[in-house]
Structure formats: structure tokens, C-alpha cells
Amino acid sequence: MEITKRLFELQDEKYADFQAKLTPGIPRESFIGVRVPQVRTLAKSYYKDPESADFLQELPHQYYDENMLHGLVLSEMKDFEACVKAVDAFLPYVDNWAVCDIMSPKVFRKHKEELLPVIKRWVASDQVYTCRFGIEMLMSHYLDQDYKPEYLEIVAAVRSEEYYVNMMIAWFFATALAKQWDTVIPYIEEKRLEPWVHNKTIQKARESYRITPEQKEYLKGLRVLAAK
Numbered sequence: 001m002e003i004t005k006r007l008f009e010l011q012d013e014k015y016a017d018f019q020a021k022l023t024p025g026i027p028r029e030s031f032i033g034v035r036v037p038q039v040r041t042l043a044k045s046y047y048k049d050p051e052s053a054d055f056l057q058e059l060p061h062q063y064y065d066e067n068m069l070h071g072l073v074l075s076e077m078k079d080f081e082a083c084v085k086a087v088d089a090f091l092p093y094v095d096n097w098a099v100c101d102i103m104s105p106k107v108f109r110k111h112k113e114e115l116l117p118v119i120k121r122w123v124a125s126d127q128v129y130t131c132r133f134g135i136e137m138l139m140s141h142y143l144d145q146d147y148k149p150e151y152l153e154i155v156a157a158v159r160s161e162e163y164y165v166n167m168m169i170a171w172f173f174a175t176a177l178a179k180q181w182d183t184v185i186p187y188i189e190e191k192r193l194e195p196w197v198h199n200k201t202i203q204k205a206r207e208s209y210r211i212t213p214e215q216k217e218y219l220k221g222l223r224v225l226a227a228k
Contacts, residue, residue, distance in 0.1 A: 003055050006042065007065050010034045019064070023096045032065040036102070039065065043072035056086060060093045067094065071103040080111040084118055087133075091122070094129040097164050101136065108137065112146050123154055131158065132168045139172045149183040152176065156192050169197050174204035177219075178211055188222050195224050 016033025020026065046052040052073055061067050070090060077083040083105050094100050108115050115137070122134025135155055142151050155172050158165065173193065176184045191198060202223055206216045 002051060003042075003046065003069070004063070004066060007032050007034050007039075007063070007069065010038050019098075023064070023098055026064055026096050030062070030064045032063050034065045034068075036068070039068050040072055043069055043076055047073045047076035056090075059090065064096070064099070067099045068102055071099050075103055075105050077105060078107055080107050080114060083107050084115075091130045091133060092127060094133070097129075097132070097167075100129040100133050100164075103133065104140065108141060112141060115141065120154060123158060128160075128162045128164055131160070131162075131165050135165075135168045135172050139168075139175050143176055143179045147180055149180075152184060152187060156187060159194065166194070166197050167200065169193065170200035170204055173197075173201040174208060177201070177205045177215075178208050181215065188219065191224060199223050 010032075012033045012035065014033070015035055016031035017028070019033065020028045020031050023031075046055070046069070055066075056070060056073065061070060071094075074083060074086050074090065077086065087103070087105065119134050119137050119142075122130050123138065125131045125134065135158070138151060138154060142148075152173075155169055158169060160166055160169075173184065173187065177188070187193060188198065188201065193201060202219045205211050205219055211219070
């Protein structure tokens, strides 16, 4: 209750209106209206506080801002196994893209080997935001020095009717094109993705400053007509 009270002390109702417009499907009354930098500051101060442990157990939360704080507190955790357990407990209650995408546990960077099978489990989930989170973690941690072409298949195998899953697949492949062009472009050339995802991947890649003009022009010619 003390944490929620603190959030209300930082309330900006106009910002709450703005957030509600960006997060369709979440009732306006769920938004307190705390700006993200302020929530981050709270998370950094609260994650070691005994009260935060109680807060993490109090699921589901009533407010969107509580969920944002929850995700950011998880991002501060230092123990890998405890963090995975806490993320697993929270993911079933994540009901929007913003809360899903705000979570980025720093401890994951130091535990790539142990994290990979957990990511595979998340990606295979039939829960929209669990799947989305898994793809995001693969994108965040395995497209650079830890990259292996086989990781592309984890995401390419996902088939979903959910907009927020398909958008993340497109984001993943657009990012992968920017970082690992030679092994990723065959997925586009061979039309390995669903048509809507295929075209969205090309769109997002062509919007990226990391893709060369020549690559963008080549991608333009790979768009398909039978998009969803």
C-alpha cells in the first residue's frame, strides 16, 4: 500500500490519458499516470526494500503503473535463478506491450547459457506476452557476439494470430537483418515468415539507419502482395 501511495504522489493525469491512448484494451481507470523515469527511480530504490518483496507477491496488481514498477524491480534483481522465478510468476499477469517491453533484467547478460532454454520455453508459450517477452530477450542478448544462425529458427517457427506477437517477430528479424545480414536475408528471400510478418519485417528494416541504402532497395523488391 505504501508503494501504491507513492505512485499516486507522482500522479500526472494528463500523462495517464496519454498512456491509455498508447495501450489499447487497458481501462483508463487502471492508469495512475507516473512517468517512466520516475518509475525507474522508484524501482532502483525499492528493489532492496523488504516491502518490495511483499509487493512482488501481490498479484494481480490493480494499476498499470504498479505493473510497470513490478517489471522494473525485476530488472534490478541480481540473482539469476530468483529473477527467472520472479519473471515466471509475473508473466501470466502481463496484459500489454508496454509492461512486457519495460522488463529487461540486467542479470540475464551474465547468464547466457542458462537463459537460452528459458527463452525457448517462453517463446513456445501460448500466452501472448510470455511469447513476446521471450522473443525480445532473444533479440536483446543473442544477436551480437553470442549469435548463432540456429537461433533464428526459434522465432521463425512461431505462428500466431496475435498482433503483439507478430510485431515482435518482425522487430526481431529486422534487428537481425541489421546485425547479421548474410545469415538472415535467406529467411526473407525464401519467404520463411508469414506474409504480414514478412512485409512488416521489411518495413521496419527499411526504416533502420543500420541498414544500407542498397540493402533497403533490395528488401523493397522482396515484399509480397498476399499480406494479412
